Amino acid sequence: MAGSARITALDVLDVRFPTSDQLDGSDAMNPEPDYSAAYVRLRTDAGDDADGHALTFTTGRGNDVQANAIAALAPYVVGRPVAQVCDDLGGFARALIHDPQLRWLGPEKGVIHMATGAVVNAAWDLAAKRAGKPVWRHLADMSPAELVAQIDFRWLSDALTPGEALDLLRRARAGRDERIATLLEHGYPAYTSTPGWLGYSDEKLARLARQAVADGFAQIKLKVGASVEDDVRRMRAARAAVGDDVRIAVDANQRWDVQPAIDWMRRLAPYDPYWIEEPTSPDDVLGHAAVRRALHPIKVATGEHGANRVVFKQLLQAGAVDIVQIDASRVGGINENLAILLLAAKFGVPVCPHAGGVGLCEMVQHLAMFDFVAVSATMRDRVIEYVDHLHEHFLHPARVLAGRYVAPAAPGLHAQMHPASLARYAYPAGPVWAGRA
Amino acid sequence: MAGSARITALDVLDVRFPTSDQLDGSDAMNPEPDYSAAYVRLRTDAGDDADGHALTFTTGRGNDVQANAIAALAPYVVGRPVAQVCDDLGGFARALIHDPQLRWLGPEKGVIHMATGAVVNAAWDLAAKRAGKPVWRHLADMSPAELVAQIDFRWLSDALTPGEALDLLRRARAGRDERIATLLEHGYPAYTSTPGWLGYSDEKLARLARQAVADGFAQIKLKVGASVEDDVRRMRAARAAVGDDVRIAVDANQRWDVQPAIDWMRRLAPYDPYWIEEPTSPDDVLGHAAVRRALHPIKVATGEHGANRVVFKQLLQAGAVDIVQIDASRVGGINENLAILLLAAKFGVPVCPHAGGVGLCEMVQHLAMFDFVAVSATMRDRVIEYVDHLHEHFLHPARVLAGRYVAPAAPGLHAQMHPASLARYAYPAGPVWAGRA
Numbered sequence: 001m002a003g004s005a006r007i008t009a010l011d012v013l014d015v016r017f018p019t020s021d022q023l024d025g026s027d028a029m030n031p032e033p034d035y036s037a038a039y040v041r042l043r044t045d046a047g048d049d050a051d052g053h054a055l056t057f058t059t060g061r062g063n064d065v066q067a068n069a070i071a072a073l074a075p076y077v078v079g080r081p082v083a084q085v086c087d088d089l090g091g092f093a094r095a096l097i098h099d100p101q102l103r104w105l106g107p108e109k110g111v112i113h114m115a116t117g118a119v120v121n122a123a124w125d126l127a128a129k130r131a132g133k134p135v136w137r138h139l140a141d142m143s144p145a146e147l148v149a150q151i152d153f154r155w156l157s158d159a160l161t162p163g164e165a166l167d168l169l170r171r172a173r174a175g176r177d178e179r180i181a182t183l184l185e186h187g188y189p190a191y192t193s194t195p196g197w198l199g200y201s202d203e204k205l206a207r208l209a210r211q212a213v214a215d216g217f218a219q220i221k222l223k224v225g226a227s228v229e230d231d232v233r234r235m236r237a238a239r240a241a242v243g244d245d246v247r248i249a250v251d252a253n254q255r256w257d258v259q260p261a262i263d264w265m266r267r268l269a270p271y272d273p274y275w276i277e278e279p280t281s282p283d284d285v286l287g288h289a290a291v292r293r294a295l296h297p298i299k300v301a302t303g304e305h306g307a308n309r310v311v312f313k314q315l316l317q318a319g320a321v322d323i324v325q326i327d328a329s330r331v332g333g334i335n336e337n338l339a340i341l342l343l344a345a346k347f348g349v350p351v352c353p354h355a356g357g358v359g360l361c362e363m364v365q366h367l368a369m370f371d372f373v374a375v376s377a378t379m380r381d382r383v384i385e386y387v388d389h390l391h392e393h394f395l396h397p398a399r400v401l402a403g404r405y406v407a408p409a410a411p412g413l414h415a416q417m418h419p420a421s422l423a424r425y426a427y428p429a430g431p432v433w434a435g436r437a
Numbered sequence: 438m439a440g441s442a443r444i445t446a447l448d449v450l451d452v453r454f455p456t457s458d459q460l461d462g463s464d465a466m467n468p469e470p471d472y473s474a475a476y477v478r479l480r481t482d483a484g485d486d487a488d489g490h491a492l493t494f495t496t497g498r499g500n501d502v503q504a505n506a507i508a509a510l511a512p513y514v515v516g517r518p519v520a521q522v523c524d525d526l527g528g529f530a531r532a533l534i535h536d537p538q539l540r541w542l543g544p545e546k547g548v549i550h551m552a553t554g555a556v557v558n559a560a561w562d563l564a565a566k567r568a569g570k571p572v573w574r575h576l577a578d579m580s581p582a583e584l585v586a587q588i589d590f591r592w593l594s595d596a597l598t599p600g601e602a603l604d605l606l607r608r609a610r611a612g613r614d615e616r617i618a619t620l621l622e623h624g625y626p627a628y629t630s631t632p633g634w635l636g637y638s639d640e641k642l643a644r645l646a647r648q649a650v651a652d653g654f655a656q657i658k659l660k661v662g663a664s665v666e667d668d669v670r671r672m673r674a675a676r677a678a679v680g681d682d683v684r685i686a687v688d689a690n691q692r693w694d695v696q697p698a699i700d701w702m703r704r705l706a707p708y709d710p711y712w713i714e715e716p717t718s719p720d721d722v723l724g725h726a727a728v729r730r731a732l733h734p735i736k737v738a739t740g741e742h743g744a745n746r747v748v749f750k751q752l753l754q755a756g757a758v759d760i761v762q763i764d765a766s767r768v769g770g771i772n773e774n775l776a777i778l779l780l781a782a783k784f785g786v787p788v789c790p791h792a793g794g795v796g797l798c799e800m801v802q803h804l805a806m807f808d809f810v811a812v813s814a815t816m817r818d819r820v821i822e823y824v825d826h827l828h829e830h831f832l833h834p835a836r837v838l839a840g841r842y843v844a845p846a847a848p849g850l851h852a853q854m855h856p857a858s859l860a861r862y863a864y865p866a867g868p869v870w871a872g873r874a
């Protein structure tokens with residue numbers, strides 16, 4: 001039965017958390033987000049417990065649009081042999097992405113691309129569970145040639161060829177076992193955005209910043225961009241709270257045009273911001289390059305809204321970023337993120353994943369850990385974002401101890417949520433939402 | 438009643454034409470498109486016949502995803518006073534685009550952005566009908582200040598400020614009345630893509646190319662990118678058919694990486710291609726710039742998949758294009774296309790709209806004609822794409838005579854389809870599709 005098992009269903013759930021009640025997650029462009037998941041589950045007739053779970057993170061309204069787009073992919077998935085999908089995830093991802101009619105809706109960006117990413121990631125969850133490994137280890141155990149086969153190199157060859165990718169991966173084989181041991185023993189560095197939401201008072205900001213340092217974090221992040229006077233005051237308070245040795249990143253969530261970004265950041269420069277994240281439009285490669293030139297040595301970071309590998313390729317080609325921020329649910333799944341990790345390694349730019357949104361920490365940690373083991377082979381200046389909320393809804397929540405992600409051991413991608421959470425926060429019929437209507 | 442009228446409904450229809458039967462519209466990335474419309478109708482209680490009609494063009498599968506996204510905007514639209522919407526279309530567009538939760542699904546790209554564009558365009562149809570004017574004339578009769586108020590300048594100020602836009606528009610006031618008279622008398626130049634679909638035989642290609650010249654077209658376009666040997670043969674046949682004085686553009690529909698684009702086009706260069714359209718990823722600003730540098734004097738054209746004004750801004754800043762190809766249904770509606778027209782004028786690059794897909798000719802002609810009257814003030818090296826199919830489904834089909842679009846006189850945007858067509862091609866329940874199931 002196992003050899004002939006097929007994917008029998010693609011279920012989609014609209015799950016929303018009323019985070020706007022507390023202004024958790026509030027920033028200059030997202031004043032009142034309700035952290036949400038367009039959640040997908042691939043079921044099979046393999047007769048085991050291994051379903052494939054993944055999600056697209058959204059901030060509330062529109063989660064139904066995202067869920068609908070995922071559901072529209074069911075005809076491309078249901079009926080496929082499980083082994084065929086899991087043994088050729090690269091081919092599976094390409095088949096979804098290059099459908100000649102669906103691609104008109106992007107191409108490779110926005111709702112349809114995130115839907116593809118969710119389905120592809122659910123297939124990775126399925127494959128890793130069948131292999132009995134967490135995704136980071138499932139990836140790390142692939143050969144360089146197997147990894148290269150995961151990647152769609154279309155539009156990349158002026159920056160990265162399959163041969164170059166293969167060379168990079170082969171060179172990173174040296175020291176692999178030691179790095180796995182290091183990872184298992186010491187975990188992977190995290191930073192926390194918990195103190196810095198825009199909706200928090202200065203007192204709460206300072207208290208949470210001190211707590212972060214006490215908890216072992218060497219970097220925190222503040223949201224900025226609504227009021228420069230407020231930001232100067234908040235940045236000063238945060239710097240006073242954490243001292244000179246803790247990095248403080250700031251995040252404008254795309255709020256500014258190019259010159260305003262430069263002017264605003266010069267006001268904050270006396271408090272030594274480590275990076276400015278999303279200073280302007282996520283599509284504006286040239287704009288980011290201009291901001292970076294003007295603000296050096298303050299680093300420029302972006303990527304959580306980078307639509308696809310072509311955007312990341314250009315950010316690197318143009319010297320527009322010091323930090324590449326991959327996101328687990330924005331691009332076309334793990335396969336496209338592998339391409340982005342390799343591009344970043346080729347250009348020698350560190351990857352510091354975006355996370356925090358529901359399920360993002362759980363998923364993206366695998367990519368950073370795989371990068372350490374098999375691609376960049378270093379943790380230097382690399383940190384994964386962490387926000388301590390909503391993890392209780394997951395079967396295998398991301399764990400951060402003493403400022404470091406613990407390498408997860410359970411098989412899969414870890415986006416799987418508890419059935420009770422899926423039911424309770426179902427939108428609009430779950431009890432949390434029905435009670436508000 | 439009229440003054441207090443409100444928008445009472447946002448209806449969405451999934452309309453598909455089985456164009457793949459004949460390979461009309463076939464190209465290197467879209468081998469078998471079914472030209473489709475995610476169609477929107479805004480109804481009011483004004484007691485007149487003026488509904489607002491517009492559509493997002495797609496190529497078949499996924500049209501339901503697009504329609505669903507448009508429907509999700511209903512709560513933002515239904516209940517608004519008609520006069521408030523029509524008197525401040527800029528504010529209306531910004532309210533949709535900057536919704537802090539929905540914008541996560543883009544931002545400003547893909548399904549959610551095209552949905553916004555369709556709704557915004559439907560509001561323009563409504564406004565123009567209430568003004569008793571075709572959209573091009575409704576726009577041309579606005580003052581420079583009114584036009585500037587239509588535009589969202591966020592992320593543009595490093596390339597175009599509101600003050601610069603105002604200056605451009607004021608300078609273009611000179612000669613405006615003469616240009617309106619010219620437009621009404623002589624129309625606007627068109628080119629035809631009818632001969633060059635990839636699925637056509639060489640014989641059909643040559644016959645249609647000769648017919649195009651006989652019909653008065655001074656430019657035709659061929660699809661390329663599937664096989665270089667075939668393309669050389671087809672290009673040679675087309676050149677032989679039309680002679681040396683007719684421009685032949687070629688269109689790769691994103692098929693190539695950067696260096697392959699350059700190599701392939703060098704094979705076609707002996708037959709004097711006028712422009713190469715979409716040589717690579719529509720997101721690849723730097724890639725287009727590299728192709729343009731290498732292929733000069735062959736021109737580089739792109740834009741039909743340009744996700745938003747930030748992409749166009751960069752194409753112009755990077756010197757990546759000789760021709761800007763706006764599309765009526767890809768970006769956030771007429772308002773964003775106004776920004777793109779002004780950017781192109783600022784950089785002195787001609788705009789040659791993409792059209793051909795169902796309803797695109799009908800809609801986009803208004804923008805080119807407005808550009809002639811009030812922005813660039815010239816038709817030099819400017820042509821609107823034309824494909825002669827599916828126009829019979831529209832109340833006011835685009836009309837091309839002797840190779841030129843006739844300036845339309847009927848009020849509105851002209852995306853409105855006959856009720857019988859909407860019913861017949863409704864997917865999946867209309868008779869055309871139900872009969873195939």
